[in-house]
Amino acid sequence: MTARAQQIDRVVIVGGGTAGWMTAIALARLLGRLGLSITLVESTAIGTVGVGEATLPQIRTFNRLLGLDEREMMARTAATIKLGIEFRDWGRIGDRYIHPFGTYGEEIGQASFIDYWARARAAGKAAPIGDYSLPIVAAWTGRFEPPKPDDVRQPYDFAFQFDAGLYAAWLAELAQQVGVARREGKITEVRRKGESGDIDAVVLESGEAIEGDLFIDCSGFRALLIGDTLGTAFEDWSHWLPCNRAYAVPCANGGDHGPYTRATARKAGWQWRIPLQHRVGNGLVYCDAWWDDQDAADCLMANLEGEAGAEPRQLRFTTGRRRSLWQGNCVAIGLAGGFLEPLESTSIDLIQSGILNLVDLFPGAAIEPAARREYDRLMDLEFERIRDFLVLHYVANQREGAEFWRAMRTMAIPDSLAEKIEDFRCRAILPEYAHGLFQQVSWISVFLGQNVVPEAWDPRTAGLPEAELATWLEGIHQRIARDAAAMPDHLDFIARSGAAFEALGETAG
Ligand SMILES: Cc1cc2nc3c(=O)[nH]c(=O)nc-3n(C[C@H](O)[C@H](O)[C@H](O)COP(=O)(O)OP(=O)(O)OC[C@H]3O[C@@H](n4cnc5c(N)ncnc54)[C@H](O)[C@@H]3O)c2cc1C
Incomplete structure (x- = not known):
C-alpha cells in the first residue's frame, strides 16, 4: 500500500x-x-x-482561533453577556454567591490575596469575598464593559448566553x-x-x-x-452526580437583565435561569430517585418569572x-x-x-496509537477535574430538611476532591493547574460561597499590621465599587455591540 x-x-x-x-x-x-x-x-x-x-469564557478563544466575528455571533444568536454564575441556596437556604470569570482582590505581598482576606475575616475586618471582585459587583449591578487589556489589578473575562x-x-x-x-x-x-x-x-x-x-x-x-x-x-458517575433528568422551558423576561446565569438549588436538584436578548431559558435538573417527574415540572413552572413560551420538555441523561x-x-x-x-x-x-x-x-x-492515548489522557484530565468541581457544589451543602441534600452531604466523594477540601479548610491551599478548567478563583468562590472557610492561612500575612490590612482591603472594595458603577448598563452594551433586535430594551423587557 x-x-x-x-x-x-x-x-x-x-x-x-x-x-x-x-x-x-x-x-x-x-x-x-x-x-x-x-x-x-x-x-x-x-x-x-x-x-x-450558557458558555464559559474559553468560547472566546475558540472564536478568536477560528476568526469568528463575535459581534455577528451575538446578533445571530440573540446573545447576552455572562460574567459568572450566581448560586442561590446552595450552602444554606438564603445564601447567594457568584462564581466569577475574574480574580479576587489584588497582589499585596508574599502571601496570596485569599490568605490576607482569611486573616482579616477572622478578625472581623473583611467584607464578603464577592466585594473584592469586579465582575461580581458588575454582575450584581447589571453592568458590563469588555475588560481593558492593560488592567492588571482586576483582570476578568466574560462568556455568552445564547x-x-x-x-x-x-x-x-x-x-x-x-x-x-x-x-x-x-x-x-x-x-x-x-x-x-x-x-x-x-x-x-x-x-x-x-x-x-x-x-x-x-x-x-x-x-x-x-x-x-x-x-x-x-x-457511570451517577453515584457522585446523581441528577439524571431535566425539564427545560423558555419564558418572557421579568425585568432582570443582569449579565449572569443563575442556578438555584431546589428540593432534589436545581433550576437554571439563562437570560437571552429575547427570552429567558429555564430548566430544572433533578434526580428521579428523589423527585417525582410531575412535582419537578410543577416546581419549574411555578418558579418562572414571566409567561412560559412552551410546554416543559423533558430530557434524560446519565452522568x-x-x-x-x-x-x-x-x-x-x-x-x-x-x-x-x-x-x-x-x-x-x-x-x-x-x-x-x-x-x-x-x-x-x-x-497512531500514541495519538489516541494522548487524546484520552488529555480528555480524562478535563473530565475528572470538572467532575470534582461539580461534586463540590453538592457535597458542601448545609441545607436543612431535605433528604436529597443530606445524602449529598454524606456521600463518598473522589479522593482527589476530599484532599482539595481538606487542603483549603486547613490552610487555604488551592489546586493549581497548568491548563484546563477551573483555576483557583473558581475553587475559592465555591468553597467560600458554600461556607468552607480556611481555619489557618499563610503566616507571612502577619508581615502586614492588622490596621493596614483593613485599610488596604477597604481601598480595593471602594475602587471596585467605583469601577463597576462607571460601566455602562449591560443592555446598553448589547444594544451597541450585538443586538439581534431593533428595540432591544422593549423586546427583551
Ligand atoms: C439539560 C441540559 C442542559 C444543558 N445546558 C448546557 C449549558 O448551559 N451549557 C453547555 O455548554 N452545555 C449544556 N448542555 C450540553 C449541550 O446541550 C450539548 O453539549 C451540546 O448541545 C452538544 O450536543 P451534541 O451536538 O453533542 O448532541 P445533539 O444536539 O443531540 O446532536 C446530535 C446530532 O446527531 C444527529 N443524529 C443522531 N442520530 C443520528 C442518526 N441515526 N442519523 C443521523 N443523524 C443522527 C442528530 O440529528 C443531531 O444532529 C446541556 C445539556 C442538557 C441535557
Whole structure:
C-alpha cells in the first residue's frame, strides 16, 4: 500500500448539533491546508438536544482561533453577556454567591490575596469575598464593559448566553461556505472493515453510503458510533452526580437583565435561569430517585418569572463519560463522549477541548496509537477535574430538611476532591493547574460561597499590621465599587455591540 493510500483525508462527522458544527468549522478552518474532505451527516427528523445556552469564557478563544466575528455571533444568536454564575441556596437556604470569570482582590505581598482576606475575616475586618471582585459587583449591578487589556489589578473575562440552536445554524452556514459538505438523512447502518473493525462507512436510510477514513461521533446521547457500533464502555458517575433528568422551558423576561446565569438549588436538584436578548431559558435538573417527574415540572413552572413560551420538555441523561473517546478511527465529541450535567456550563467547553486536542493530534499517514492515548489522557484530565468541581457544589451543602441534600452531604466523594477540601479548610491551599478548567478563583468562590472557610492561612500575612490590612482591603472594595458603577448598563452594551433586535430594551423587557 502506498503512503498516499493510507492518508487520512476523508473526515465524516455524524451529527449536526453544537458539537457537530463546531467540529466541522474548526477542522475546515484550522486544518484547511491538509486538503481534507469533510462531510457532516445530520437528521432533521431526529433533531438536536436543543439546550446548552450558557458558555464559559474559553468560547472566546475558540472564536478568536477560528476568526469568528463575535459581534455577528451575538446578533445571530440573540446573545447576552455572562460574567459568572450566581448560586442561590446552595450552602444554606438564603445564601447567594457568584462564581466569577475574574480574580479576587489584588497582589499585596508574599502571601496570596485569599490568605490576607482569611486573616482579616477572622478578625472581623473583611467584607464578603464577592466585594473584592469586579465582575461580581458588575454582575450584581447589571453592568458590563469588555475588560481593558492593560488592567492588571482586576483582570476578568466574560462568556455568552445564547440560543444554542441559532449558534449551530450560524456555524453550519459558515462551515458550508468553507467547503464542508452537509448530508441530510438518518443513518440506519454502520459498515465496518473486516480485519481492523474500523468504521468504513455510514449508510443512510436512502441507501447512500458515506465512506471515510476518520469518523467523528457527534450523535449526542445516542452515541451511534462510539457506543452502539464500537461498544466502548460508559463510565457511570451517577453515584457522585446523581441528577439524571431535566425539564427545560423558555419564558418572557421579568425585568432582570443582569449579565449572569443563575442556578438555584431546589428540593432534589436545581433550576437554571439563562437570560437571552429575547427570552429567558429555564430548566430544572433533578434526580428521579428523589423527585417525582410531575412535582419537578410543577416546581419549574411555578418558579418562572414571566409567561412560559412552551410546554416543559423533558430530557434524560446519565452522568459519566466513555472510557475512551478515541477508538480505532472514531473520535467522540460532545454528548456522545459524555455528560457531566450543566451546573457549570461545561459541555460546550468540553466540545472545544475535544476539537482542539484532535486538531493537535490529527493523524497524518495513519492513526497512531500514541495519538489516541494522548487524546484520552488529555480528555480524562478535563473530565475528572470538572467532575470534582461539580461534586463540590453538592457535597458542601448545609441545607436543612431535605433528604436529597443530606445524602449529598454524606456521600463518598473522589479522593482527589476530599484532599482539595481538606487542603483549603486547613490552610487555604488551592489546586493549581497548568491548563484546563477551573483555576483557583473558581475553587475559592465555591468553597467560600458554600461556607468552607480556611481555619489557618499563610503566616507571612502577619508581615502586614492588622490596621493596614483593613485599610488596604477597604481601598480595593471602594475602587471596585467605583469601577463597576462607571460601566455602562449591560443592555446598553448589547444594544451597541450585538443586538439581534431593533428595540432591544422593549423586546427583551
Ligand atoms: C439539560 C441540559 C442542559 C444543558 N445546558 C448546557 C449549558 O448551559 N451549557 C453547555 O455548554 N452545555 C449544556 N448542555 C450540553 C449541550 O446541550 C450539548 O453539549 C451540546 O448541545 C452538544 O450536543 P451534541 O451536538 O453533542 O448532541 P445533539 O444536539 O443531540 O446532536 C446530535 C446530532 O446527531 C444527529 N443524529 C443522531 N442520530 C443520528 C442518526 N441515526 N442519523 C443521523 N443523524 C443522527 C442528530 O440529528 C443531531 O444532529 C446541556 C445539556 C442538557 C441535557
